[in-house]
Amino acid sequence: MNKILVIDDDLAINELIKVNLELAGYKVLQAYDGTTGFAMCKQELPSCVILDVMMPEVDGFTVAQRIRKNDATSEIPILMLTALSQVSDKVNGFNIGVDDYLVKPFEMEELQVRVRALLKRTHQIPKSASTRELLTLGEITLLPETYSVKINDKQAKLTPIEFEIFNLLFQNHGNMVSSAQLLKDIWGYSPDDDIETIRVHIRHLRTKLDKIAGGKKYIETIYGGGYKLVV
Numbered sequence: 001m002n003k004i005l006v007i008d009d010d011l012a013i014n015e016l017i018k019v020n021l022e023l024a025g026y027k028v029l030q031a032y033d034g035t036t037g038f039a040m041c042k043q044e045l046p047s048c049v050i051l052d053v054m055m056p057e058v059d060g061f062t063v064a065q066r067i068r069k070n071d072a073t074s075e076i077p078i079l080m081l082t083a084l085s086q087v088s089d090k091v092n093g094f095n096i097g098v099d100d101y102l103v104k105p106f107e108m109e110e111l112q113v114r115v116r117a118l119l120k121r122t123h124q125i126p127k128s129a130s131t132r133e134l135l136t137l138g139e140i141t142l143l144p145e146t147y148s149v150k151i152n153d154k155q156a157k158l159t160p161i162e163f164e165i166f167n168l169l170f171q172n173h174g175n176m177v178s179s180a181q182l183l184k185d186i187w188g189y190s191p192d193d194d195i196e197t198i199r200v201h202i203r204h205l206r207t208k209l210d211k212i213a214g215g216k217k218y219i220e221t222i223y224g225g226g227y228k229l230v231v
Contacts, residue, residue, distance in 0.1 A: 002119055003044060005029045007037030007063060008052035008081065013104075017050060020108040021115070034058030038066050041073050048118050050111075051098075053082040053089070061096060068097040075160075077118040081106075094200040099161060100187065101197075117187060121160055137173060138231045140218070142166075154212035161186060162205045165198075169219065169229040178226035202227060 004026045008014040011032065018028040029044055031037035034055050041049060049067065053060035060080060067073045077099045082089060090101050100114050135142045141150040147163040148155050158166065164186050169177055179198045187197070206219055220228045 001025070001027050002047035003027045003029060004048050004050060004115065005031065005037065005041055005044060005046040006050045007031045007034065007041075007055075007060070008050070009033055009055045010052065013052075013081075016108070017111065020112065024112050026115075034060065034063040038063050041067055041076065042070060045072065046076060048115055049076055049078045050115070051078055051080050053080060053084060053093075061092060064093065064096045064098050077121075077160075079111075079114055079118060090196060091200055094197065095204075097159070121164060121186070137170065140170070140231060142170060149209070149212075151209070151212045152214070156208045156212050158205065158208060161201055162208070165201055166205060166229075169227060173229040173231055176222045176226045176228045180226075182226065198227075 004021055006014050006017050006021075006028060008017070009032050014030055014032065018030055021028050029040060029046060031040050035058050037049075037051070038058075051060045051063055055063075060082070064078055064080065067076060067078060078097070079100045079102060080093050080098045081102050081104060082093075083104045093101060099118055102111060102114055135144075139152045142148075142163075143150060143155070144163070144167070147158050147160055149158060149163070149166060150156075165182060168182060168185055179195050182198050183195075202219060202221075206217075209218055218229055218231065220230050222228055
């Protein structure tokens with residue numbers, strides 16, 4: 001059974017999330033402040049963390065940073081809950097390593113959809129490991145078991161999200177993949193205002209590729225449309 005850790009100082013919201021996720025079949029752990037939440041995360045190693053931003057003393061951004069910097073918890077998916085809907089706040093969270101955002105107030109059905117999408121993406125071998133998809137193209141090789149990409153003799157470790165983005169571009173090499181398609185296929189939903197989500201992850205992906213690509217640029221931006229892998 002998947003364990004979900006909810007870290008939120010709002011007792012009513014914390015309890016509401018717990019009840020609904022338990023009805024959906026999850027085991028739910030609760031923390032009401034950032035310090036306790038991070039300690040529980042290290043001890044329990046949950047399948048997913050649902051993390052509020054606005055908490056006293058230690059806020060959600062700080063907790064997310066600590067989770068990502070700790071070897072034992074670094075790959076646990078984080079769904080951040082926030083009343084902050086500005087693009088800059090989302091960018092800040094994604095730069096830290098948050099996997100997804102949900103703006104308060106939200107519907108419990110949507111929370112469950114987001115949690116299922118995170119668990120599916122991060123706790124299963126990528127699709128390319130179990131289907132007859134292309135794994136080598138020119139000098140590029142995908143290594144799905146380790147979420148890595150190899151260019152010539154150099155290798156880069158990607159996050160699960162970065163790997164799935166690159167794999168989608170890889171399988172459609174030479175053709176544009178729209179931002180809407182990336183959101184739908186990778187996150188499982190198509191919010192109208194989350195194009196910045198894609199931009200942040202593409203930027204991180206390009207940074208990692210640049211370190212092993214020998215100066216070659218592989219991801220082309222199609223302005224107003226999406227992205228294309230050029231090999």
